[in-house]
Amino acid sequence: MGVGTLIMTGRLAQLQIVDHPQYAEEARLSHNVEQTVTDRRGALLDRNGYPLAASEDTFDVMVERDAWKARAPGDEAVSKLTGVIGVPAQQLLDQLNSTDIFEVDAARNLSFEKAEAVRKAGLDGVRLVSSSHRVYPEGNMAAQVLGFVGRDSSGLTGLEADLDSVLAGTKGSLTAERDGLGRDLAFGRREEVAPQPGADVVLTIDRYIQRLAEQELDRTVKENKASGGTIVVVQPKTGEILAMASRPTFDVTALDLSDDSKLALYRDRAITDMYEPGSVFKLVTTAAALDLGLVSPDTWWYDSGVFKASEWSIHNWDFSANGPQTVQQMLSKSLNTGAAWVAQQLGPDRFYDYVSRFGFGRPSGIGLSGDAPGRVRTPQDDGNWRDIDMATNSFGQGISVTPLQMAMAVATIANNGLAMKPQIVKETVSPAGRQSNAPQPLQQVISPASAQTLRNMMGVVVDGINKHYLDVQGYKIGGKTGTANLATADAGYKDQAYISSFVGIAPLDDPAIAVLVKIDEPQGVPWGTVVAAPAFSRLVQQTLTYLNIPPTEEALVSKLGQ
Amino acid sequence: MATAPRTQTRAVIAELVQSPTLPVLLILAAMVIGIAALLPLVQSSGATTTAGNIQALEQEKTSWQAQLRELETQVATLGSLNRIEAEARDRLGMEPPQVTHYITVDVPPPESQKLPSRFLPNEHPKPQSESSLWKDLFGWMLP
The missing domain is CATH 3.40.710.10 (DD-peptidase/beta-lactamase superfamily)
Incomplete structure (x- = not known):
C-alpha cells in the first residue's frame, strides 16, 4: 500500500512537475493555432495596366488528424469532403494515418465555389485557410521575363523572384485558440498582426x-x-x-519543377x-x-x-x-x-x-x-x-x-x-503611393x-x-x-x-x-x-x-x- | 447596565421574525441573488453571439473578397489578346489585313481605351479648403 502510494505520488510529480513544460507545450499546440497570413501578392502589369500575372484568392483545406483518422472511406463526412475536393477517400485517410502532425492539407488552391461547398458541409475537424493562386491572363506571354512563384507564393524565377520583396508585401500572423474540434473559441486568445498587400509592378513591356x-x-x-x-x-x-x-x-500554367531537363527553359x-x-x-x-x-x-x-x-x-x-x-x-x-x-x-x-x-x-x-x-x-x-x-x-x-x-x-x-x-x-504602385522609374x-x-x-x-x-x-x-x-x-x-x-x-x-x-x-x-x-x-x-x-x-x-x- | 441594549436587540429580532414582511424580503433577496447569478451568463451569451457574428461577418468579407478577385481575374482574362483574336477569327470571321492603308486626317486620334484598372489606386482628389462664415466675410483681407 505504502509503496503503491509512493509510486503514484512519484508518477504524479513527474507528470505535473518534471514533464510539465512538455505537456503544456503539447496542449498549447493542440489548442492554439499559429499561422502566417499574407495579403494579396502584387500583380505584374504591362505598361498600359493590363495584368500579365495576378493573384486570386483560393483556399486550402486542412483536416485534423485525430478527428478523422478513425473514419472509414464510406463515412458520410469523408464522402462529402472528398466529393468536393476531388481527392480519393482512401488517399485522404492514408495521408491522415501516416502523419505525425496535427492536421494535414487535404487540398490546395480550391476555388471560391468549392470552398463554399466545404464550408456549407459543416464538417467537424475541417477548416479552410485562405491562400492565393497566380493566374496569367495572357497565358505564357513573356514567361521567361515574368518567371513564376512556388507553392508558398514566393518568386522562384524571373521578375517574380527579382521583385519578390516588392510583390510579396509584408506577412502577418494570426494566433487563435481552438476547441477540441478545431473551431475557434469565442473567448479564446486571438492575436492578429495584419499583413500588408504587395505592390503592383508596372512593366515597360507592351x-x-x-x-x-x-x-x-x-x-x-x-x-x-x-x-x-x-x-x-x-x-x-x-x-x-x-x-x-x-x-x-x-x-x-503547367509547371513541372521536378523535371530538371526543363530548368534551362526558365x-x-x-x-x-x-x-x-x-x-x-x-x-x-x-x-x-x-x-x-x-x-x-x-x-x-x-x-x-x-x-x-x-x-x-x-x-x-x-x-x-x-x-x-x-x-x-x-x-x-x-x-x-x-x-x-x-x-x-x-x-x-x-x-x-x-x-x-x-x-x-x-x-x-x-x-x-x-x-x-x-x-x-x-x-x-x-x-x-x-x-x-x-x-x-x-x-x-x-x-x-x-x-x-x-x-x-x-x-x-x-x-x-x-x-x-x-x-x-x-x-511600382502600392497603397503608399507610386514610385516611377525615370529614364x-x-x-x-x-x-x-x-x-x-x-x-x-x-x-x-x-x-x-x-x-x-x-x-x-x-x-x-x-x-x-x-x-x-x-x-x-x-x-x-x-x-x-x-x-x-x-x-x-x-x-x-x-x-x-x-x-x-x-x-x-x-x-x-x-x-x-x-x-x-x-x-x-x-x-x-x-x-x-x-x-x-x-x-x-x-x-x-x-x-x-x- | 449592559443588559438593556441586548434585550432591546432581541426584541427587535423577535419582532422581525414574527413580522409578515420577512418572507417577502427573503423572496426579493433570492430573486436579486438569482438575477445577479444569471447576469454573467447573459453577458457571456451576448458576447458569444457577438463573437459568432464577427466571425460570420469576417467569413462573409473573405468570401466577397474572393469572389471579387475571381471576377477581376475573369475580366482580365476576357480582355486577353488571345481571346480577342479568337473571338475575331472564330465568331466574327475576321482576318488579319494583308495590306495596310494609311489615311491622314485632321483630327487627333481618340484616346486609347484602357481596361478599368483593378490594380491602380483611385486618384485622391485634392482636399478642398473648408469654407467658413468668417472667411466669407473677411476673405478679401487675406492674401
Missing part, C-alpha cells in the same frame, strides 16, 4: 508588341527549323524594353545567354571610326579579299575581292576585310574603349538576375590577346554579347549616340552627328536588301544583318551552325523603336537577310502602326477627301 514579337519569333523558328531565338524591342529615347521574347520557352535568354553577334557588330566598329573622324561613309580602301593580322588571314564571307570600296560599301556588302581595316585605323585602345562605352563586357544594368556581362578580351586584361582578336572582333566574332546588350547598342545609335540604361520596370541616361557614346551619319548608312544598307525579305511599307528604316558562326564552350565553333540576326531602327528620321531579331541554328540558308530580316520587317510594320506613328512615304498615304 503586351501587344510582346505578343507580336512572340508570334514572329515562333513563326521564324518554325519556318527555319531553328533551335531557338530572341527578339528584343527597345524604345531608344527612354531605354524601356517594349518586348523581350526568347525561344524555346516553357508553359507557365532562364531569360535575352539577358543571360551570350553569343557572337557577327556582322551586326560592324555598326560598333564603324561608329567608333566615324566618331573619331577617322573615316566617313565615302572613305575608301582597297579590298584585296584578304586582310592579314598576325599570322592569320581574314576573308570576306563570300571570299570575294572587291577592289576599291567605301566604308558605306563595307557595311552594305558586309565585308569582313573592311571592318578589320576600319578597326586597324582605330587601334586596340580606341576600339575597345568604344566597345566598352557601348556597354559590352559588363552587365547591362537592367536589374534582373543573370544579367551576363558578355566576354570582351582586351590587350590589358588578357595576355594571350593578339592583333587577330581585334580584327575578328571588328566583325563580331571572338567577342560575346547578350541580345539585350546588342539591342541597347543599336538603341544608342538611334538615340543620337546617348546610351540609356535598359529598363523593364516602369513604376536614366548613361553616357554620350558617340556624337549626335556621328549617330546621324551612321543611321543614314544603316538606311542605305536596308535599301540594298531585296524587298522580298525586308519591306516596311510607308516607313524609312535602317538596319544591319548578321550571320555568325555558333561558338561552343571549348572556344571553338560548331560545324554548319550559325546565328542569323538583324538589328534595325524605325523610323529612320526619328527612331521610335530599335529591334534585334536573333535566330539560333536555322536549317538551310543561314543568312541574316533571309532568316531574320523578314521577321523584323513584319514586326516593325505592325508595331509602327500600333504606335500610331504616321508613315513617311507619301506614296502610301492618301489624304482624306482627296
Whole structure:
C-alpha cells in the first residue's frame, strides 16, 4: 500500500512537475493555432495596366488528424469532403494515418465555389485557410521575363523572384485558440498582426508588341527549323524594353519543377545567354571610326579579299575581292576585310574603349538576375590577346554579347549616340503611393552627328536588301544583318551552325523603336537577310502602326477627301 | 447596565421574525441573488453571439473578397489578346489585313481605351479648403 502510494505520488510529480513544460507545450499546440497570413501578392502589369500575372484568392483545406483518422472511406463526412475536393477517400485517410502532425492539407488552391461547398458541409475537424493562386491572363506571354512563384507564393524565377520583396508585401500572423474540434473559441486568445498587400509592378513591356514579337519569333523558328531565338524591342529615347521574347520557352500554367531537363527553359535568354553577334557588330566598329573622324561613309580602301593580322588571314564571307570600296560599301556588302581595316585605323585602345562605352563586357544594368556581362578580351586584361582578336572582333566574332546588350547598342545609335540604361520596370504602385522609374541616361557614346551619319548608312544598307525579305511599307528604316558562326564552350565553333540576326531602327528620321531579331541554328540558308530580316520587317510594320506613328512615304498615304 | 441594549436587540429580532414582511424580503433577496447569478451568463451569451457574428461577418468579407478577385481575374482574362483574336477569327470571321492603308486626317486620334484598372489606386482628389462664415466675410483681407 505504502509503496503503491509512493509510486503514484512519484508518477504524479513527474507528470505535473518534471514533464510539465512538455505537456503544456503539447496542449498549447493542440489548442492554439499559429499561422502566417499574407495579403494579396502584387500583380505584374504591362505598361498600359493590363495584368500579365495576378493573384486570386483560393483556399486550402486542412483536416485534423485525430478527428478523422478513425473514419472509414464510406463515412458520410469523408464522402462529402472528398466529393468536393476531388481527392480519393482512401488517399485522404492514408495521408491522415501516416502523419505525425496535427492536421494535414487535404487540398490546395480550391476555388471560391468549392470552398463554399466545404464550408456549407459543416464538417467537424475541417477548416479552410485562405491562400492565393497566380493566374496569367495572357497565358505564357513573356514567361521567361515574368518567371513564376512556388507553392508558398514566393518568386522562384524571373521578375517574380527579382521583385519578390516588392510583390510579396509584408506577412502577418494570426494566433487563435481552438476547441477540441478545431473551431475557434469565442473567448479564446486571438492575436492578429495584419499583413500588408504587395505592390503592383508596372512593366515597360507592351503586351501587344510582346505578343507580336512572340508570334514572329515562333513563326521564324518554325519556318527555319531553328533551335531557338530572341527578339528584343527597345524604345531608344527612354531605354524601356517594349518586348523581350526568347525561344524555346516553357508553359507557365503547367509547371513541372521536378523535371530538371526543363530548368534551362526558365532562364531569360535575352539577358543571360551570350553569343557572337557577327556582322551586326560592324555598326560598333564603324561608329567608333566615324566618331573619331577617322573615316566617313565615302572613305575608301582597297579590298584585296584578304586582310592579314598576325599570322592569320581574314576573308570576306563570300571570299570575294572587291577592289576599291567605301566604308558605306563595307557595311552594305558586309565585308569582313573592311571592318578589320576600319578597326586597324582605330587601334586596340580606341576600339575597345568604344566597345566598352557601348556597354559590352559588363552587365547591362537592367536589374534582373543573370544579367551576363558578355566576354570582351582586351590587350590589358588578357595576355594571350593578339592583333587577330581585334580584327575578328571588328566583325563580331571572338567577342560575346547578350541580345539585350546588342539591342541597347543599336538603341544608342538611334538615340543620337546617348546610351540609356535598359529598363523593364516602369513604376511600382502600392497603397503608399507610386514610385516611377525615370529614364536614366548613361553616357554620350558617340556624337549626335556621328549617330546621324551612321543611321543614314544603316538606311542605305536596308535599301540594298531585296524587298522580298525586308519591306516596311510607308516607313524609312535602317538596319544591319548578321550571320555568325555558333561558338561552343571549348572556344571553338560548331560545324554548319550559325546565328542569323538583324538589328534595325524605325523610323529612320526619328527612331521610335530599335529591334534585334536573333535566330539560333536555322536549317538551310543561314543568312541574316533571309532568316531574320523578314521577321523584323513584319514586326516593325505592325508595331509602327500600333504606335500610331504616321508613315513617311507619301506614296502610301492618301489624304482624306482627296 | 449592559443588559438593556441586548434585550432591546432581541426584541427587535423577535419582532422581525414574527413580522409578515420577512418572507417577502427573503423572496426579493433570492430573486436579486438569482438575477445577479444569471447576469454573467447573459453577458457571456451576448458576447458569444457577438463573437459568432464577427466571425460570420469576417467569413462573409473573405468570401466577397474572393469572389471579387475571381471576377477581376475573369475580366482580365476576357480582355486577353488571345481571346480577342479568337473571338475575331472564330465568331466574327475576321482576318488579319494583308495590306495596310494609311489615311491622314485632321483630327487627333481618340484616346486609347484602357481596361478599368483593378490594380491602380483611385486618384485622391485634392482636399478642398473648408469654407467658413468668417472667411466669407473677411476673405478679401487675406492674401
